[in-house]
Amino acid sequence: MNKLWPASLDRSPAGATPAVLPAEAEIRCGGHRLRLEPATLLAPMSGLTDTVFRRFIRQVAELAAAPDSAAAEPRLPFGGCGLIMTEFTSADGLIRSEKVARRYLSFAPDEHPIAAQLFGSDAVALSEAARVVEAMGFDAVDLNLGCPAKKVVKCNGGSGLLRDLPLLGRLFAALRAAVKIPLTVKFRAGWDERSLVHLELARMAEASGVNALALHARTRAQGYAGQAQWDWIGEVKQAVRIPVWGNGDVRCPEDAARLVAHTGCDGIMIGRAAASNPWIFQQIETWRRTGAYREPEQAERGRLMLAYFQQLAGAGMPGAVGKMKQFAAWFSHGVRDGARLRQAIYTARAEAEVIARVEEFFTQPITELVI
Ligand SMILES: Cc1cc2nc3c(=O)[nH]c(=O)nc-3n(C[C@H](O)[C@H](O)[C@H](O)COP(=O)(O)O)c2cc1C
Incomplete structure (x- = not known):
């Protein structure tokens, strides 16, 4: 579904x-x-x-x-x-x-x-x-x-x-x-x-x-x-x-x-x-x-995603990698160049690998503007 x-x-x-x-x-x-x-x-x-x-x-x-x-x-x-x-x-x-x-x-x-x-x-x-x-x-x-x-x-x-x-x-x-x-x-x-x-x-x-x-x-x-x-x-x-x-x-x-x-x-x-x-x-x-609110910046999105993944990994949750991938499917649509981020996360196999790829993504220059 x-x-x-x-x-x-x-x-x-x-x-x-x-x-x-x-x-x-x-x-x-x-x-x-x-x-x-x-x-x-x-x-x-x-x-x-x-x-x-x-x-x-x-x-x-x-x-x-x-x-x-x-x-x-x-x-x-x-x-x-x-x-x-x-x-x-x-x-x-x-x-x-x-x-x-x-x-x-x-x-x-x-x-x-x-x-x-x-x-x-x-x-x-x-x-x-x-x-x-x-x-x-x-x-x-x-x-x-x-x-x-x-x-x-x-x-x-x-x-x-x-x-x-x-x-x-x-x-x-x-x-x-x-x-x-x-x-x-x-x-x-x-x-x-x-x-x-x-x-x-x-x-x-x-x-x-x-x-x-x-x-x-x-x-x-x-x-x-x-x-x-x-x-x-x-x-x-x-x-x-x-x-x-x-x-x-x-x-x-x-x-x-x-x-x-x-x-x-x-x-x-x-x-x-x-x-x-x-x-x-x-x-x-x-x-x-x-009467006003703001959209988060790319750097905030990066810190938030990392913080969440670190907490998931630290909690020893069963299926944490799957949860990270599921979250990435939703969250990456608000991130510039999100398709590349999704791809990097989908192909990772362990929690530490996902976290490393997220860190790497948010410290690299943006190649393509996709929101
Ligand atoms: C991945 C996922 C899991 C869901 N699990 C539950 C659930 O456990 N209990 C429930 O009452 N509704 C569940 N729902 C339905 C949501 O609570 C909500 O009613 C639905 O997504 C519509 O609201 P939204 O348009 O704000 O997403 C789930 C929806 C999604 C997308």
Whole structure:
């Protein structure tokens, strides 16, 4: 499934003003309030949003700054990203093996506020897994109702559940009864265009005590193709009183403002753009505060990429080289002469080799101007 954006994705300029961006958002759960400051969220992305990447997103400004830079930009709360989420984690796997918790749900104290995302279709397993998540200290637990992958759907997980609302109702009730921390749901609008369930699902979730909703405004059948249907996010926002976070195709601060203006959503969830432009959260918040934001320079891009790769290598992550190559596929499109950088990274075989090639690339003169 191609997860890169079509080149033609374009939005009208309407609504592209920072004045509409919310300064913060809140999830209420019983007497407890979880604040998102600002109202932006890092979307869960399997294989990418592990602890190294999540911390990296919150530290982008510091990591990209020149070591001797006196004019460091002002620090933003939470690096400009109000809530981060783990990649999706199998509820069945989590309750069967400690290794799963270590691999997918490890997080550092400075990652708060952080939510853990679970997938599964068994009420008992999901409830038990949610209790594990709560005991680990997560601030919220999220149920994945969007994953289109065949192996997940085959077991009725992810977007497979969009075809069985009665079962979903039972899962919401079981999860709500299992934990006290906020319960959120990230979903697609339906299995396909002929079976949209976003409104029914949203109302059912609210009635079951779900505390916030994130809609990736595509159907399962769409995969990542075409353009996200932001109208569906606006419809959900009209249908419920709990917070609604909009997700799909936000690639720059102007898109974030257009999404809010178009839908009235309470928060902006960003996935792929966090890898192609890790500055996006900082840019949105700086734009909201000051009315201006800037694009990073080539040297900053180099420092940031190197810092991320060094952290990945240092963390002893399984599959670190693969993660570096995956990141390079996104990130290099914003780098001048990025095709050459991609090529250099793709042919490297070990972590140290990737790092050496990145160092070499960013210290060499640019041969060709390609952005
Ligand atoms: C590589 C990749 C992995 C993803 N993994 C997950 C996941 O684990 N859980 C989930 O709910 N969505 C997952 N998604 C979907 C994203 O969270 C998001 O909904 C989607 O990319 C649309 O948002 P965007 O246009 O901002 O990227 C994934 C997307 C990508 C590209």
